[in-house]
Amino acid sequence: MLIKPTAEDFRVVGFNLGRISTLVGAAGLVPLLWAVVLREWAPAFSFVLMIGVFALMGELGGMINVAHRRLDWSHGMVVVALAWLLVPAFASIPLALSGHYASVLDAGFDAMSGLSTTGLALVQDLDHLASSLNFWRHLLHFIGGQGIIIAALSIFAGGGVVTLYLGEARDERILPSVRSTARFIWAAALMHLAVGIIVLTLVAWQVLGFGFMRSLFHGLMVFFAAFDTGGFAAQSTNLGYYHSTIFEFVAAVLMVAGTMSFGVHYALWKRRYRSVMRNLETRTMLVTFGLTLTITIVGLAATGAFTESLGLARYGFFQLLSAHTGTGFATVSVQELAGWSGLAFAGMAIAMALGGMGSSTAGGVKSLRVGITVRSVVTQIKQVLVPEGALVSRSYHQNGRVRLTPELAQAAMTVSLLYVALYLAGIGMGLVYGYGLGEAAFESISAGANVGLSVGITDPTMPLLLKLTYMGQMWLGRLEFVAVFALFGFLYSTWRGK
Amino acid sequence: MRRFAALVLLLSLVGVPAASGQESVDVADLLEAPIDYIGEVSVVGELIGDYGFRSDDSMWTQLNDDSYAFDPVLDDGALTGGNIGVAVRIPAELAASLDPPGGYRVRGPVVEATGVWKYHDPDRGGETYIDVVGLTVVESGRGLTEHPTWLVGAFGFVLIAYAIFMRLRSGPRRG
Numbered sequence: 001m002l003i004k005p006t007a008e009d010f011r012v013v014g015f016n017l018g019r020i021s022t023l024v025g026a027a028g029l030v031p032l033l034w035a036v037v038l039r040e041w042a043p044a045f046s047f048v049l050m051i052g053v054f055a056l057m058g059e060l061g062g063m064i065n066v067a068h069r070r071l072d073w074s075h076g077m078v079v080v081a082l083a084w085l086l087v088p089a090f091a092s093i094p095l096a097l098s099g100h101y102a103s104v105l106d107a108g109f110d111a112m113s114g115l116s117t118t119g120l121a122l123v124q125d126l127d128h129l130a131s132s133l134n135f136w137r138h139l140l141h142f143i144g145g146q147g148i149i150i151a152a153l154s155i156f157a158g159g160g161v162v163t164l165y166l167g168e169a170r171d172e173r174i175l176p177s178v179r180s181t182a183r184f185i186w187a188a189a190l191m192h193l194a195v196g197i198i199v200l201t202l203v204a205w206q207v208l209g210f211g212f213m214r215s216l217f218h219g220l221m222v223f224f225a226a227f228d229t230g231g232f233a234a235q236s237t238n239l240g241y242y243h244s245t246i247f248e249f250v251a252a253v254l255m256v257a258g259t260m261s262f263g264v265h266y267a268l269w270k271r272r273y274r275s276v277m278r279n280l281e282t283r284t285m286l287v288t289f290g291l292t293l294t295i296t297i298v299g300l301a302a303t304g305a306f307t308e309s310l311g312l313a314r315y316g317f318f319q320l321l322s323a324h325t326g327t328g329f330a331t332v333s334v335q336e337l338a339g340w341s342g343l344a345f346a347g348m349a350i351a352m353a354l355g356g357m358g359s360s361t362a363g364g365v366k367s368l369r370v371g372i373t374v375r376s377v378v379t380q381i382k383q384v385l386v387p388e389g390a391l392v393s394r395s396y397h398q399n400g401r402v403r404l405t406p407e408l409a410q411a412a413m414t415v416s417l418l419y420v421a422l423y424l425a426g427i428g429m430g431l432v433y434g435y436g437l438g439e440a441a442f443e444s445i446s447a448g449a450n451v452g453l454s455v456g457i458t459d460p461t462m463p464l465l466l467k468l469t470y471m472g473q474m475w476l477g478r479l480e481f482v483a484v485f486a487l488f489g490f491l492y493s494t495w496r497g498k
Numbered sequence: 499m500r501r502f503a504a505l506v507l508l509l510s511l512v513g514v515p516a517a518s519g520q521e522s523v524d525v526a527d528l529l530e531a532p533i534d535y536i537g538e539v540s541v542v543g544e545l546i547g548d549y550g551f552r553s554d555d556s557m558w559t560q561l562n563d564d565s566y567a568f569d570p571v572l573d574d575g576a577l578t579g580g581n582i583g584v585a586v587r588i589p590a591e592l593a594a595s596l597d598p599p600g601g602y603r604v605r606g607p608v609v610e611a612t613g614v615w616k617y618h619d620p621d622r623g624g625e626t627y628i629d630v631v632g633l634t635v636v637e638s639g640r641g642l643t644e645h646p647t648w649l650v651g652a653f654g655f656v657l658i659a660y661a662i663f664m665r666l667r668s669g670p671r672r673g
Binding site: 040041042044045046047048049050052053055056058059062063097099100101102123124126127129130131207208209210211214218235237240241243245306307308310311312314315332333335336459460461 | 529530546547550551553562564566570571572577578580581583585618619620625626627647648650653655656657660665668
């Protein structure tokens, strides 16, 4: 029997959404300050409005009297799923008021894309956009990538926070408590922030010859987009704007750091290099990267666009890394990417679909699930081949020896299949609107795996239903289904429960 | 758009001088069929973003020839989609006296750039750009005026004030 949620359940959800609203509103002070310093008054006023809306929501949530603030599993999941809808809806206010979007929905699309670290964009005339608005778009990558919830965990006290953590698709507890884990994640992010921005700024200033303040601006933007595997860029030609191997190299290092799970970051911090290399997740990622890179390079060579191997390797490697890490940076034009037919196209699409590591900012199926699925199938085959009664090892290394139980294998395969279904749903919608199978598949995978590379479908003129489909894919893909399913269950119980 | 149409008309009447063999093209066409245009080309558009003066006496920037190059959004230009731009590498001496590049509140100089279209240039690690040899300023850069809506800010301040008032009334909270 379905149990109807009580008024207390709604109060707990509302109270916690209020807390998260307060936090995002506070984050809005940063671009507001930026706008005031640069005297960008029109964006400044729109940031004031956005902060006001978040502050009011926060206070309304805070007024709710809750008997106990301890979140149970379903509360946590519902809060996360709703937060990931409400935050982009209100974070899009400054974008919608900028005049650079054809509709409120388009602004919401970009906010969802930013927060989910996807990077698909519907902004128009980006090259004339106010820098404070550009900053806000990129800051959304950072807020979403590091996790709104993670931030809330680090700051607010309260029981049952583990469900919030899990709801945001982070299942790795690096330190004994979730709160200390959350703080480690923020510490690691801030350390990368400092180093990343310094290096990028210096390269832009000394090598690319930009002015110092503009170098700092580009350094900040590229850091947010690279480390949070987002893919937005300050200029319309994306990372191709910089025309620099060194700059691309620094961005690539940050992309790899962003796609690594925070468990790996912690192991590297503790100098457990051998353990990291023995991890099933690391090995799977290296193998899939090697295979898809080979496919892409061979396919790219066949197109004849590159007449020498250095350019082929540079562009093939960077684009494939961008796809596999879930970043979505592009160093070639949308038109050229759309022309990468055959193997190059397939290599990129497979890499996007597989995605990065778990408990990171990357999307997609994730390497650990791919590794567990493959290991499970191999174990089954071995079991059939060995003599009856013989034992086949059913374990793998992931920060220590882990037993490969049927439940674990089933869970990995289920989520993998859900991702396939998510990709297929977007492909189907693309086909309905008359796009070719290849481009529909590429764009759908890019949205569902939170990558952000585009072959041109994502455009302000694309059908409304397709925009909503891609937004839904970003939301589902980022939260890895569970929190969204819990929200649907909560709503259904409200309607049909007793 | 009116300014864009007028500029196109003016250019067609005056007849922009182009060296022999240089083909006047749109950036969109260059990107759509890059191999077809390898060689000398001529493009007209706004210089936008940054001027990156490098150690090899060249300056890199971006040239956009979309409608915003003539009518930016801030100047009440119509929304016509994403930007359409291409990288240009300009000899430093040609770039020395250019107006600041386009951006927020700035419409950069509109230039006619003539040069060699390099598609995945083997000499520069596979980069794609126009290696400019000649530059003519068609229209100087100019400032753009933003139109802040005071009402938006005022409403925001009212909401913030009300939220603070609610916080003060409810007193300190747990958690």
